[in-house]
Structures are given as C-alpha cells and as structure tokens.
Amino acid sequence: MTATTTGWRELARRLADEIAAEGALRSPDWRAAVEATPRHVFVPVFHRQRPDGGWSTTTCGDEGWLDEVYRNQPLVTALARTHDGDQVTVSSSTKPGLMLRMLETLDVHDGHRVLEIGTGTGYNAALLAHRLGPDRVFSVDIDETLVESARARLAQLGPPPTLATAHGARGLPGHAPFDRIIATCSLPAVPWAWAGQLREGGLVLVDLKPSTHAGNLVLLTRHTDRLEGRFLPRWAAFMAIRDTDNPPDAALSPAAAPVAGHRSATRLDPTPWSCLVPWFLAQAELPGPVAFGHRGITGEGPQWAVFGTPDGSRAAVRVQPDPATGDRDVRQTGPVRLWDAVERAHRRWDDLGRPGWDRLGLTVTPDGHHRVWLDTPDGATGWDLTRHDAAGDR
Ligand SMILES: C[S@@+](CC[C@H](N)C(=O)[O-])C[C@H]1O[C@@H](n2cnc3c(N)ncnc32)[C@H](O)[C@@H]1O
Numbered sequence: 001m002t003a004t005t006t007g008w009r010e011l012a013r014r015l016a017d018e019i020a021a022e023g024a025l026r027s028p029d030w031r032a033a034v035e036a037t038p039r040h041v042f043v044p045v046f047h048r049q050r051p052d053g054g055w056s057t058t059t060c061g062d063e064g065w066l067d068e069v070y071r072n073q074p075l076v077t078a079l080a081r082t083h084d085g086d087q088v089t090v091s092s093s094t095k096p097g098l099m100l101r102m103l104e105t106l107d108v109h110d111g112h113r114v115l116e117i118g119t120g121t122g123y124n125a126a127l128l129a130h131r132l133g134p135d136r137v138f139s140v141d142i143d144e145t146l147v148e149s150a151r152a153r154l155a156q157l158g159p160p161p162t163l164a165t166a167h168g169a170r171g172l173p174g175h176a177p178f179d180r181i182i183a184t185c186s187l188p189a190v191p192w193a194w195a196g197q198l199r200e201g202g203l204v205l206v207d208l209k210p211s212t213h214a215g216n217l218v219l220l221t222r223h224t225d226r227l228e229g230r231f232l233p234r235w236a237a238f239m240a241i242r243d244t245d246n247p248p249d250a251a252l253s254p255a256a257a258p259v260a261g262h263r264s265a266t267r268l269d270p271t272p273w274s275c276l277v278p279w280f281l282a283q284a285e286l287p288g289p290v291a292f293g294h295r296g297i298t299g300e301g302p303q304w305a306v307f308g309t310p311d312g313s314r315a316a317v318r319v320q321p322d323p324a325t326g327d328r329d330v331r332q333t334g335p336v337r338l339w340d341a342v343e344r345a346h347r348r349w350d351d352l353g354r355p356g357w358d359r360l361g362l363t364v365t366p367d368g369h370h371r372v373w374l375d376t377p378d379g380a381t382g383w384d385l386t387r388h389d390a391a392g393d394r
Contacts (some may be wrong), residue, residue, distance in 0.1 A: 005060075008038050011070035015039070015096060018072040024101040033130040034100065039069050041153050042123035043093050046075035055079060055087055072097045077121050078146065080246075089239060091146055093121045094184055098236055100127075105219060105232065106180050106205050108132060113177070115139070115197070117168035117206075118184035118238075122150030129154070129161045137161035138175050140168050143245040168241060171197045178202060186238045188289060189387060190220065190227060190364045198222040203229075207238045208362065210283040210385060211290040213272045218362050226365050228377055233358040235276055261314075261333030267326060268346060270305035270317035270339075275346070277356060281372070282345035284383035287311050287336045294319070307338045315339040352381065 016034040019025040025034065044060040046068070055076075058065050069075070078091035103124075108114060114128055119141035128137045134154075141147050144165040154160035164172055168183065169191040176197035186207035194204055202222045209215035216235050220227040272279040272292055283290070288309040295316065296303030307315045313334030321328045330339050349355070355374055362385075363371045370385040 005038075005040055005066060008040055008066065008070070009035070011066065012037065012039070015070045015072060019097045019100050022072070022097050024097045024104065026104055029131055030100055030103055030127070033127045034096065036130055037123065037126045038157075039093070039096070039123055040066055041156055042121040042126065042150070043069045043075055043077055046077055046093070047079055047089075048076070074098075078143075090143065090242070091120045091141075092239065093123050094238070099124050099184075101234075101236075102182060102184075102205055102217065103127065103131075105217075106182055106203060108180055112136060112179040113138070113175075114180040114182065115172055115175070115178045116182050116184060117171075117241075119147055119150045119163055120184065121146075122153050122163075124182075124184060125150065125161050125163070126154055126157060129157075134159045134161045138164075138172050138178070140164045140166040140172055142167055142242055145245075167243070169193065173197055181205070183207065183241075184238055185241045186215065187241050189368065189370060189385075190218075190362075192364065192366050192368060195222055195227050195364075195366070200224065207236065209237070209240065210280075210387060211286070212240075212292050213237065213276065214280045214283050214290070216276070216280065216357050220362065220364065226363050228361065228363045230361040231357040233356065235357065261331050262337060264330045264332070264339075265325075265327035266317060266330050266339065266343060267321075267328070268317075268343060270319065270328065277354075277360070278346045278349040279342070281349055281383050282342045284372070284385050285341035285345050286338060287313060288387070290338070307342075309334075309336065309338060311335050313338050315342075 012035050016025060016031050025031055045057060047055045047057050049055055074095040075093045076089050077093050079087045080090045082088055112132060113136045116125055116139040119125060119139040125137055125139040139161060147163050147165045151160055151163045162175060171193050177199045178197055179199055179202045181194050181204045183206040186209040188210045190206055200222055204220045204227060207217050217232040218229060220229040286309060288311060291308045293306050294302030295306050302319050304316045305319055313336040315332045315338040317330050317339055318328040332339055359375055361373050361377060363377050372383040372385055373379055374381040
C-alpha cells in the first residue's frame with residue numbers, strides 16, 4: 001500500500017454510506033463487501049470525456065484520483081479506436097450504486113455459485129467473491145487483456161475467482177450449473193444457453209436492450225421450459241455486448257437525414273430517451289436493431305433525430321416542433337416506415353394507460369422466442385420481441 005492509498009478504508013465506508021443513502025445497499029453482507037473491497041486496486045486509471053469530445057486520463061497518484069475512485073459514479077476504464085479512428089469506450093467500472101442495487105436484487109445466499117458476464121475491472125467479481133468466497137464466483141469477458149488485468153488485481157486480495165476469456169452469450173458451460181447469472185453488459189436477447197447452465201429456480205439479471213436505450217434490467221427465473229420474470233422498476237443502461245474484442249464500429253449509421261421520401265408530421269418528441277417504455281415496446285414493430293443519431297447540429301442543437309435499421313429503412317424527425325402548430329416534420333424512406341411504427345407503439349401504450357416498467361415482464365423460451373407481457377405472463381396483452389439475428393440465438 002502506498003502513502004496515497006492508506007486512507008482507502010475510510011473512503012470505502014463513505015462510498016457504502018453514499019450507496020445506502022440512495023437506497024441501493026440494504027443488507028449487512030453487501031455493506032461489508034463494499035467496505036472491504038479496495039476499488040482503487042481495480043481502477044488504477046480512468047478516462048473522462050471533455051466537452052471538445054477528446055478524453056483526459058487520470059492515473060493512480062494523480063491529484064484527486066483516490067477520491068474520485070471512491071465516489072458513487074461510473075468510471076470509464078478502457079478506450080479503443082474504431083476503424084474510423086474515433087475513440088470509444090470498451091470497458092468501465094459500473095456506478096457502485098447500480099452494481100449494489102443489482103447484487104441486492106440478485107438475492108444471493110451462502111453456497112450459491114454465480115456467473116458474471118462482463119468482468120471489466122474485476123471490481124464486481126471482487127464484491128461477489130467477498131460475499132460468497134472466490135471458489136463460487138465465475139466471470140467472463142470477451143477481452144483477454146481485461147481478463148488478465150482483473151485476474152492480477154483479484155489475486156492481490158487473495159485466491160481469485162475463476163475468470164475466463166469467452167463470449168458471454170455462451171455462458172461458461174464447463175463450470176455450470178450456476179444459481180445466479182448477472183450480466184454487466186446489455187444484450188439484444190437473452191441467450192437460451194444461460195438457461196441450460198442455471199439450476200431450476202435460479203435467477204438471471206440482465207440488461208435487455210434490442211436497440212440503443214430500448215430496454216431495461218429484467219430479473220428472470222429459470223423454469224423447466226422457460227425463463228420468466230419482471231423488469232426492474234428503475235431504468236438502467238449498460239454498454240452493449242460486443243461480438244469480438246475489437247472496439248465496436250461507430251454504431252450502424254443512420255446516414256444523412258432523408259430529404260426525399262414520405263412526408264408527414266408528428267407531435268411526439270423523437271428523442272428515444274424522452275419516453276423509454278414506448279421506445280422499448282416499439283422494438284416489436286421494427287424490422288431490426290435501430291441505430292439512432294442526430295444530424296444537422298447547429299449552435300441551437302441538432303436539427304434532426306434520425307433512425308435507421310439494417311434493411312435500409314430510414315426516418316428523420318425534426319427535433320424542434322413548429323412553434324405555431326406544435327408539429328414536427330417527418331421524412332421516411334426504405335421498406336418500413338420506422339417512425340409510423342414508433343407512433344403505433346406509442347398509441348398502444350397510451351391506450352393501455354401508459355404502464356411503467358413495474359408492470360412489464362418477459363418470457364423467453366428455448367426456441368429464442370421473447371414475449372413481453374403486461375402484468376401477468378398469461379394475460380392477453382403482449383409484444384413479440386423475437387429477433388432471430390440477435391446475440392441470444394448464438
Ligand atoms: C460495464 S463493463 C463491466 C464492468 C465490470 N463488471 C466491473 O465490475 O468493472 C462491461 C464489460 O462487458 C464486456 N463485454 C462486452 N462484450 C462481451 C462479451 N461478448 N462477452 C463478455 N463480456 C463482454 C466488456 O469488455 C466490458 O468489460
């Protein structure tokens with residue numbers, strides 16, 4: 001331990017207090033894990049995006065590093081360059097408050113074996129190892145460099161959990177069965193492979209996001225013939241699962257806003273995160289994962305919100321309404337009118353009384369079928385989210 005880190009225990013207690021104050025830390029076992037786990041060992045470096053879009057790096061020993069590491073905040077810990085030369089985030093240390101909210105929700109008990117998807121820094125694996133013992137914790141990441149760093153850090157605290165470089169959608173069959181699976185990256189679909197590695201009655205906690213911002217954390221129970229459960233009432237977002245350890249390419253580009261094509265008007269705000277539940281439910285109406293972006297950025301902000309799907313469908317919606325009418329221009333091209341589909345999903349959600357996440361649940365079956373339901377699994381109201389091209393089919 002260096003002179004700069006001698007005070008970390010007090011900072012870890014402060015972090016536990018901060019997490020408890022937001023209601024995410026309830027049990028003494030998890031509080032003990034936060035207080036005993038040195039986050040600074042797992043985050044020797046973090047990056048912050050500057051207003052000009054570039055990144056600045058803070059390294060252990062820099063002024064403020066230790067204090068920042070023990071704040072209840074996410075920290076970007078790995079960047080990589082895309083083919084276009086842009087720097088993108090490939091790993092981060094999740095906001096501790098969110099991590100603890102998930103760990104509390106996961107309802108682990110002594111003796112449970114837990115698989116984590118997305119090792120990242122190793123901090124969450126360290127919390128799990130403190131709670132359950134390292135021989136009951138398993139964690140995979142697609143990125144070998146991250147796995148090796150995490151293994152070395154975990155080894156500083158004692159015998160490390162089992163770590164592996166692997167595609168998380170496949171789980172870790174050689175070490176199954178597990179009682180719990182927790183994913184700390186988002187997936188477009190829940191892989192049935194996980195069900196095969198879970199004990200009957202076991203739980204999966206995963207951020208299901210078929211498209212950017214479209215989805216939420218869902219807690220599923222393993223039944224013989226299905227995974228089933230409810231979305232968590234509070235929204236959260238993780239970075240998306242990658243297929244390789246290469247940095248993701250810039251999101252499939254919706255390209256320029258269509259200037260020709262079908263024209264109409266809308267009263268809806270086109271920014272997906274302005275209304276998250278109907279944006280998620282709209283995925284059932286859309287022909288594939290939706291790329292979203294802004295075009296025509298001026299001093300007053302972006303002019304157009306643009307949407308694109310892999311089949312070549314494009315929609316552009318003016319961000320600002322016409323001050324006189326309240327309408328926004330809409331342009332749509334390609335095989336599917338994407339914005340019309342979003343509007344239909346909104347209307348249906350309105351007609352249902354605008355249900356929140358707490359009224360939505362999910363059933364996943366071995367054929368990869370994903371059905372979102374309202375209130376009860378066997379009720380009449382549902383949305384078919386099945387996508388056969390999604391990572392979950394692998
Ligand atoms: C938010 S970080 C995980 C944070 C981590 N649990 C921690 O405590 O630091 C998400 C991680 O998911 C990993 N990931 C992305 N695609 C993956 C895949 N296909 N399989 C396994 N891990 C993946 C990323 O490399 C990244 O490290």
